[in-house]
Every structure is written in structure tokens, then in C-alpha cells.
Amino acid sequence: MPGGSAKVGANAIADALAAAAPGALxxxxxxxxxxxxxxxxxxxxxxxxxxxxxxxxxxxxxxVQKSGSNSVTLSPGAQYGGMTLFASVRPDWNYVVQVQxxxxxxxxxxxxxxxxxxxxxxxxxxxxxxxxxxxxxSVNPEATSHDDHTGYLLQSNAxxxxxxxxxxxxxxxxxxxxxxxxxxxxxxxEDVRAALAAREVSSxxxxxxxxxxxxx
Numbered sequence: 001m002p003g004g005s006a007k008v009g010a011n012a013i014a015d016a017l018a019a020a021a022p023g024a025l026x027x028x029x030x031x032x033x034x035x036x037x038x039x040x041x042x043x044x045x046x047x048x049x050x051x052x053x054x055x056x057x058x059x060x061x062x063x064v065q066k067s068g069s070n071s072v073t074l075s076p077g078a079q080y081g082g083m084t085l086f087a088s089v090r091p092d093w094n095y096v097v098q099v100q101x102x103x104x105x106x107x108x109x110x111x112x113x114x115x116x117x118x119x120x121x122x123x124x125x126x127x128x129x130x131x132x133x134x135x136x137x138s139v140n141p142e143a144t145s146h147d148d149h150t151g152y153l154l155q156s157n158a159x160x161x162x163x164x165x166x167x168x169x170x171x172x173x174x175x176x177x178x179x180x181x182x183x184x185x186x187x188x189x190e191d192v193r194a195a196l197a198a199r200e201v202s203s204x205x206x207x208x209x210x211x212x213x214x215x216x
């Protein structure tokens with residue numbers, strides 16, 4: 001992979017967020033550093049919850065939208081039933097992150113307080129997110145099985161950062177002309193490995209290889 005745009009600064013995500021106007025900013029895939037696959041959403045499973053499935057290697061794109069100086073919203077890149085949906089930290093469902101409201105199962109098609117996420121750039125395309133409750137969004141260490149799917153739920157319940165709260169942001173497209181972010185396709189394997197090594201994750205080579213394969 002060529003390394004041209006990978007030379008943009010180590011805090012390119014923070015720089016992009018600062019330079020961007022409110023609205024759609026990036027299309028990206030998100031890879032948690034606890035090696036459980038990529039973040040995706042499973043429709044009509046536990047109120048269409050965000051989760052990771054290590055056995056599913058298919059791409060899943062997210063649209064990162066700027067909503068404030070350091071806050072964003074997340075929407076699945078492909079619309080569902082013609083709807084733009086928003087990831088929501090649900091205080092009425094133990095802070096699990098999903099795109100349907102529990103009990104009523106209403107689709108979340110507008111961004112209110114529960115959909116606002118504080119995004120922190122940790123450097124070298126690694127970020128973490130916090131919900132309105134001040135907790136980090138974290139991939140659960142134990143899988144949840146329900147109906148015909150098993151996944152590791154995303155929940156806003158971590159008080160401190162860890163490999164389960166940190167995500168490698170594999171940017172597939174920038175959506176504003178003023179924004180300059182290294183695209184995943186332009187990153188070299190050594191760029192990805194350096195990003196992971198800086199976070200002191202376990203099995204750096206294995207995780208780096210899996211991400212490079214997924215974004216290549």
C-alpha cells in the first residue's frame with residue numbers, strides 16, 4: 001500500500017474534527033483494539049445493537065458526523081429501510097449502544113443528547129468515544145447470545161480507557177473538502193503496526209495483520 005497521505009500529522013483525526021463544519025465528516029470502519037473483529041450493527045437483534053462478531057469478516061462502514069467542537073454522532077454507512085439511523089447510548093437499557101429504543105423498538109432517526117459522543121484522538125488514527133454519562137464506549141469481554149446471533153455488545157460503561165474502548169479508525173472516505181485524513185487504503189502495514197504499538201496492545205503483529213487485511 002502506498003504511504004502518501006499517511007504522512008499527515010499523528011493527530012489527523014483531531015485536526016480534521018477541528019477543521020470540519022458540522023455534518024458528515026468521514027466514512028470509516030472501526031476496529032476495537034481488544035481483537036474482537038470490527039464494530040458493526042446487527043439489525044433487529046437486541047434492539048439493533050452495536051456489537052463485534054469475530055467470525056464476521058465482512059466490511060461495515062460508519063459515517064462519523066461532527067455535531068460539536070469535539071463531539072460526533074455515528075450512523076451506519078448504508079441506510080436501513082431508507083432511514084438514516086444514529087447510534088444511541090441508552091440509559092433505559094443499561095447504556096447499551098443501539099439504533100432502536102428499547103421496549104418500543106422505535107428507530108432512532110434523529111440525534112439528541114443520547115446520540116452525542118465525545119471523540120478523543122489518541123494519535124495515529126486511534127480514537128475512543130464517551131457517552132453523555134461520561135463513560136467510555138467499551139466492547140464487552142463476554143459474548144451475548146440471543147435468537148440467531150452472538151456478538152460482543154458495545155456499552156457505555158467503562159470508567160477508564162483500555163483496549164476495549166480504543167478503536168483504530170480505518171477511514172475509507174472523507175466527506176468534506178477541507179478535511180485531510182489518511183485513507184485506510186493509503187496506510188502502510190508499518191503505519192498500522194505503529195499505531196497499535198503506541199497503545200501497547202497485546203499481540204500487535206496479529207492485530208495489525210488482521211486490520212491491514214481488512215482495509216487493504
